[in-house]
Amino acid sequence: MSEKKRRRADPGPSGPTAATKKSRARGSSHAHDLRKQLKPDSEILASLRRMYDEAQSAAASSSKTLTLSDLNLSSACREVSDCDASSVKLAIERAILDIARSILAGRGFSFDVPSRSASNQLYVPELDRIVLRDKSSSRAFANLSTVRKATITARVLSLVYAVLLRDIHVTKRDLFYTDVKLFQDQSQSDAVLDDASCMLGCTRSSLHVVASEKGVVVGRLVFTDDGDRIDCTKMGIGGKAIPPNIDRVGNLESDALFILLVEKDAAFMRLAEDRFYNRFPCIIVTAKGQPDVATRLFLKRMKAELKLPVLALVDSDPYGLKILSVYMCGSKNMSYDSSNLTTPDIKWLGVRPSDLDKYQIPDQCRLPMTDQDVKAGKDLLEEEFVKRNEGWVKELESMVRTRQKAEIQALSSFGFQYLTEVYMPLKLQQKDWL
Amino acid sequence: MSEKKRRRADPGPSGPTAATKKSRARGSSHAHDLRKQLKPDSEILASLRRMYDEAQSAAASSSKTLTLSDLNLSSACREVSDCDASSVKLAIERAILDIARSILAGRGFSFDVPSRSASNQLYVPELDRIVLRDKSSSRAFANLSTVRKATITARVLSLVYAVLLRDIHVTKRDLFYTDVKLFQDQSQSDAVLDDASCMLGCTRSSLHVVASEKGVVVGRLVFTDDGDRIDCTKMGIGGKAIPPNIDRVGNLESDALFILLVEKDAAFMRLAEDRFYNRFPCIIVTAKGQPDVATRLFLKRMKAELKLPVLALVDSDPYGLKILSVYMCGSKNMSYDSSNLTTPDIKWLGVRPSDLDKYQIPDQCRLPMTDQDVKAGKDLLEEEFVKRNEGWVKELESMVRTRQKAEIQALSSFGFQYLTEVYMPLKLQQKDWL
Numbered sequence: 001m002s003e004k005k006r007r008r009a010d011p012g013p014s015g016p017t018a019a020t021k022k023s024r025a026r027g028s029s030h031a032h033d034l035r036k037q038l039k040p041d042s043e044i045l046a047s048l049r050r051m052y053d054e055a056q057s058a059a060a061s062s063s064k065t066l067t068l069s070d071l072n073l074s075s076a077c078r079e080v081s082d083c084d085a086s087s088v089k090l091a092i093e094r095a096i097l098d099i100a101r102s103i104l105a106g107r108g109f110s111f112d113v114p115s116r117s118a119s120n121q122l123y124v125p126e127l128d129r130i131v132l133r134d135k136s137s138s139r140a141f142a143n144l145s146t147v148r149k150a151t152i153t154a155r156v157l158s159l160v161y162a163v164l165l166r167d168i169h170v171t172k173r174d175l176f177y178t179d180v181k182l183f184q185d186q187s188q189s190d191a192v193l194d195d196a197s198c199m200l201g202c203t204r205s206s207l208h209v210v211a212s213e214k215g216v217v218v219g220r221l222v223f224t225d226d227g228d229r230i231d232c233t234k235m236g237i238g239g240k241a242i243p244p245n246i247d248r249v250g251n252l253e254s255d256a257l258f259i260l261l262v263e264k265d266a267a268f269m270r271l272a273e274d275r276f277y278n279r280f281p282c283i284i285v286t287a288k289g290q291p292d293v294a295t296r297l298f299l300k301r302m303k304a305e306l307k308l309p310v311l312a313l314v315d316s317d318p319y320g321l322k323i324l325s326v327y328m329c330g331s332k333n334m335s336y337d338s339s340n341l342t343t344p345d346i347k348w349l350g351v352r353p354s355d356l357d358k359y360q361i362p363d364q365c366r367l368p369m370t371d372q373d374v375k376a377g378k379d380l381l382e383e384e385f386v387k388r389n390e391g392w393v394k395e396l397e398s399m400v401r402t403r404q405k406a407e408i409q410a411l412s413s414f415g416f417q418y419l420t421e422v423y424m425p426l427k428l429q430q431k432d433w434l
Numbered sequence: 435m436s437e438k439k440r441r442r443a444d445p446g447p448s449g450p451t452a453a454t455k456k457s458r459a460r461g462s463s464h465a466h467d468l469r470k471q472l473k474p475d476s477e478i479l480a481s482l483r484r485m486y487d488e489a490q491s492a493a494a495s496s497s498k499t500l501t502l503s504d505l506n507l508s509s510a511c512r513e514v515s516d517c518d519a520s521s522v523k524l525a526i527e528r529a530i531l532d533i534a535r536s537i538l539a540g541r542g543f544s545f546d547v548p549s550r551s552a553s554n555q556l557y558v559p560e561l562d563r564i565v566l567r568d569k570s571s572s573r574a575f576a577n578l579s580t581v582r583k584a585t586i587t588a589r590v591l592s593l594v595y596a597v598l599l600r601d602i603h604v605t606k607r608d609l610f611y612t613d614v615k616l617f618q619d620q621s622q623s624d625a626v627l628d629d630a631s632c633m634l635g636c637t638r639s640s641l642h643v644v645a646s647e648k649g650v651v652v653g654r655l656v657f658t659d660d661g662d663r664i665d666c667t668k669m670g671i672g673g674k675a676i677p678p679n680i681d682r683v684g685n686l687e688s689d690a691l692f693i694l695l696v697e698k699d700a701a702f703m704r705l706a707e708d709r710f711y712n713r714f715p716c717i718i719v720t721a722k723g724q725p726d727v728a729t730r731l732f733l734k735r736m737k738a739e740l741k742l743p744v745l746a747l748v749d750s751d752p753y754g755l756k757i758l759s760v761y762m763c764g765s766k767n768m769s770y771d772s773s774n775l776t777t778p779d780i781k782w783l784g785v786r787p788s789d790l791d792k793y794q795i796p797d798q799c800r801l802p803m804t805d806q807d808v809k810a811g812k813d814l815l816e817e818e819f820v821k822r823n824e825g826w827v828k829e830l831e832s833m834v835r836t837r838q839k840a841e842i843q844a845l846s847s848f849g850f851q852y853l854t855e856v857y858m859p860l861k862l863q864q865k866d867w868l
Contacts, residue, residue, distance in 0.1 A: 163850060169671075169707055170850045171700040177846040181798035213699070214648070214722070216675045225670020226707070236659020236677050237603075241650045243672030244703055265647070266605040269678055273603055273660070288648070364615035412611040416597060416604045 059307035215242035215295030219277035317405035318376035347433035365410035391434035465848035493741035649676035649729030653711035654690035751839035752810035799844035825868035
């Protein structure tokens with residue numbers, strides 16, 4: 001773009017209020033300096049390609065990722081894995097057969113259900129995930145305190161079996177509505193569904209019970225959704241909605257050099273409209289806030305199959321980091337499924353507390369942190385996944401100290417396209433992530 | 435599907451609790467009777483085609499829709515319309531020129547801003563929309579009580595001009611962040627943005643300031659999103675995310691016989707996975723709850739260009755109807771933009787209060803209405819758009835009387851695919867909508 005057009009269009013330095021003019025002009029001239037630091041795209045691309053090659057060869061040399069059995073933990077810990085419909089059906093049939101045998105042997109009707117309580121959870125640093133220990137409890141039919149749950153468990157297993165037979169997918173809400181009188185409350189059928197997942201050793205998505213999707217993807221990715229070939233460079237600005245059922249997703253192909261994980265849809269829209277992925281080949285994905293299961297599964301799948309580095313663009317506040325932690329380490333109430341839902345090794349590109357000064361984000365775009373924000377920040381400093389990364393600790397400490405936060409949108413104060421034209425390219429050029 | 439497979443898969447009648455067995459079996463046998471009432475698809479399709487032809491010829495004979503000027507209200511009322519970027523730029527230039535002239539003539543610097551308050555709103559039954567009366571107020575720079583708002587107005591106009599010059603789209607949040615010191619609070623820049631829209635006579639989307647999208651679409655529709663051709667029959671189960679910027683949407687083509695507007699994403703997923711649109715050619719769209727502006731614009735656009743009947747599938751509760759009302763009549767705080775956002779003539783297909791008995795929805799799937807629900811229902815009975823439709827009044831009265839509500843998912847109690855295999859086909863066969 002010509003300098004003239006850029007200047008004319010840049011809304012930064014032409015404000016009407018005299019008072020703000022000086023500070024804005026200073027911030028804006030700094031923004032201009034940063035723009036001049038940008039090297040030609042070809043140089044940035046060459047450096048990105050080296051990073052890509054490293055990620056590919058690292059993935060090739062460590063031919064498999066570490067598992068519980070590598071750590072001799074497979075008997076002491078429990079995880080679930082993705083299974084195809086016929087394996088899940090077989091697992092259900094086996095469970096029912098075991099019960100039949102137990103009844104015939106005079107030992108009665110009882111399920112052996114893994115405990116999912118916090119006391120049975122374990123953070124494994126080598127895996128960088130939370131997993132379940134092996135504690136389990138008996139859920140007997142002939143016992144007043146467990147008869148209800150045993151009945152619900154049998155019902156849920158039979159419903160899942162019916163869903164798998166039909167080869168369809170349903171939501172947790174659908175499942176609940178098939179027997180409201182028995183389940184009474186959706187939280188009951190939901191909890192037993194998680195139990196069933198642990199019992200059978202299969203992920204919840206293997207059971208064909210899915211959460212509703214809210215994520216979108218755009219950029220250099222081609223995949224099939226239920227057999228339809230989707231080219232994400234041809235999805236306009238709206239992007240492709242991430243499918244709720246990951247087992248219908250297949251044939252991932254990409255010439256991207258990295259995956260850009262974006263917290264918010266406003267930033268996603270900016271990047272999509274500017275077709276950022278054509279300038280720097282990448283796949284852009286967002287869950288529009290708190291990550292849902294479908295988006296986490298989709299990211300994990302892309303990372304595993306395409307072996308691309310993942311860079312994250314989140315707000316500079318404790319919640320931005322919390323969102324990263326959900327993608328990376330999982331949430332506590334689905335710890336049994338952590339290996340299938342988590343994508344370790346996500347790089348924190350920005351917006352980082354140190355960016356606020358580096359990019360001279362104007363004071364009025366920085367927001368004061370509330371006491372609750374500060375507490376959330378301090379809590380994060382105690383988390384294992386933060387402690388392991390010295391750079392993150394420093395950034396988080398500085399956030400808590402300065403009590404300042406900022407949204408990705410704060411970059412708009414230098415012009416609406418500053419994100420795509422200066423901030424992101426400079427970040428990529430300087431490999432400025434942690 | 436063979437009767438055998440269906441029976442095996444139907445989770446309805448094989449529950450483990452003896453107590454619920456009888457009532458469930460009764461409901462399920464009724465469900466089975468309804469299934470037998472279904473005629474061959476070819477007959478249902480022929481009747482749908484007649485409905486489609488009627489809609490097309492009705493649209494052709496009333497070659498234009500009623501406008502304010504047809505009712506001699508154009509001088510007394512105010513509406514905005516979709517304008518292209520160059521007309522909006524021209525309108526801004528004219529507004530600024532007018533002010534320059536006013537200053538030169540010694541009358542000072544002042545904006546004439548239409549009032550958007552409730553007292554200036556008018557429901558026009560002929561249009562079935564809320565519009566603005568012509569009251570406006572002067573926003574002078576040389577007046578302590580209006581100087582701030584006048585300054586903000588000038589700033590917003592200049593920002594919108596910059597966005598249009600660049601031919602990009604931004605969010606309200608982006609706009610706010612370009613001058614936090616001046617705007618102080620996003621509600622202030624948002625409000626002035628609506629003012630600017632009224633002043634210029636252009637819709638907010640014409641100003642290229644967009645809301646984030648959350649809607650998805652799937653089915654018999656082909657369109658272009660920012661130049662990319664999107665075939666919505668090839669969007670898998672996830673569907674295509676509806677673009678935030680309607681002005682980049684074009685070239686709509688369809689062989690659908692109707693549009694199916696769905697309140698919730700769970701029902702959307704069921705319909706998409708079962709590829710319902712291949713059995714009954716239709717376009718399926720959802721905003722996943724409360725309709726956002728992008729989805730409303732998209733629906734309006736489809737209805738206007740394709741002239742298809744619109745059938746709505748919502749929960750049987752007051753909020754289901756409220757959602758319909760937003761699609762049909764608009765929301766009060768954007769009444770100046772009602773003609774561009776609203777799609778009148780949406781048919782209420784279900785789930786209606788009378789469906790609960792007709793389809794013998796089991797008692798345990800009906801939920802008691804709270805006092806707040808009942809109040810919301812009674813409030814709706816006072817609304818013009820309900821009063822005009824006798825069938826709606828009856829249904830709503832029965833809902834308030836029985837104090838029962840039900841979600842779309844309640845149909846899952848007869849099997850997960852009851853919605854797509856029995857309920858929807860029977861509704862279409864019987865033309866059972868109001």
